[in-house]
Amino acid sequence: MTWISPATSFGNREFLAMESLFKSNPDACLVLVSRSLDSRSGHRILKPLLDRGFRAAAFAPDLSSLLRGTPAERWFEDLKTGEKDPGEIPLPQNLSNLVRLAVLYKYGGVYLDTDFIVMKSFRGLRNSIGAQSADSTEKWTRLNNAVLVFDKSHPLLLDFMAEFAATFDGSRWGHNGPYLVSRVVDRVGNGSSGRRNFTIMPPMAFYPAYWSKIGGYFRKPATKSDSRWVSAKLIQLSGKTFAVHLWNKESRNFRIEEGSILWRLISRHCIICQGIYR
Known part of the structure; x- marks a missing residue:
């Protein structure tokens, strides 16, 4: 998970996302990539779960280190020097779209937004992304990046990060998130063969x-x-x-x-x- 707001904004519904995750996945190890939650306030938020034996921790990301060696490394350096326009949407919101991709690429696992109720174990999922909508033939029409399940170093994650760096627009909502993963998957195919093997889950799975x-x-x-x-x-x-x-x-x-x-x-x-x- 990522959290880009102040720790004081992490409320009951966000906590419920963690509760439901551990209810269905009691052996999970939850990492919250968040500068505000990597603090005493953040520890107090997590403490009720930690006291019950669940594994959860918050870490402030070192973005330069995290993006090193990825297609987005140069984009981030240009952003820091002012050569890239961050756009009108708050930058942390767009960085969250990138951070989730880089973390999964370097470490693998499951990324989950904080506005979910988890109902089942994720243990059987691998290299999966969810469709948020489909047409009458059940072909997806829009994917979403609110849940991503990928092995470490999966090539589709590289494609996503390369698209982020090449087409970044900080003023169009969704362009660097759901629309981005939809563009890339539409371009590379349905993932049923080749080195980018992955599964597109139907809308009922997550949306x-x-x-x-x-x-x-x-x-x-x-x-x-x-x-x-x-x-x-x-x-x-x-x-x-x-x-x-x-x-x-x-x-x-x-x-x-x-x-x-x-x-x-x-x-x-x-x-x-x-x-x-x-």
């Missing part, structure tokens, strides 16, 4: 609700028809979904209503379960 419809997961059922839909959706999620993306940019101010899909998922996948419905 079962589109960002504009995530509000339905927060609302309690108001009618019998609503209740049937909630029950059917929970059954579907339990069978096909590894983690539910909450689209925090859209849903951060939504209240989690009792009896809603999200309320029920939280009750099943939390560990400490304190203050998590706010």
Whole structure:
């Protein structure tokens, strides 16, 4: 995970992402790449999990060292000297897109955004990226980089970083993230053969609700028809979904209503379960 905001902004829903990760993956080793959480305040946030025996730590990244030997090394040096325009979007947001790629390339593992509820073990996943949308033939139409599962030194990660450096635009939301991975995968193919072997997971794996419809997961059922839909959706999620993306940019101010899909998922996948419905 990465966290680019102050430690004081790391709230209940972000903590829930960690709780649910360990609920389904108790042997996981969680690394938060974050300057603000690599602190006493960050340690206090992690302490409830550490006290229960889970493995979690925060580290401030040395970006020059992390990017050394990658296609983005020169881009970062040019950025530091002012030769590259950082654009209008806050730079840390764009750097987060790059850092996740570099960390996976150098160390391998699973990258996960902090606005997820994890429902299943990731142990069986390898070299995978999720589609957030697909057409009527089930062909993906947009990928997302909020979950990435890759071996160390996987060549697709190099392709992603090379694209980041070559096409960086710091003023277009999504250009260096979801749109970037979509562009590259569209160019190199579906990943079924060759040195870039990887799997594209269907939307139900990580993005079962589109960002504009995530509000339905927060609302309690108001009618019998609503209740049937909630029950059917929970059954579907339990069978096909590894983690539910909450689209925090859209849903951060939504209240989690009792009896809603999200309320029920939280009750099943939390560990400490304190203050998590706010």
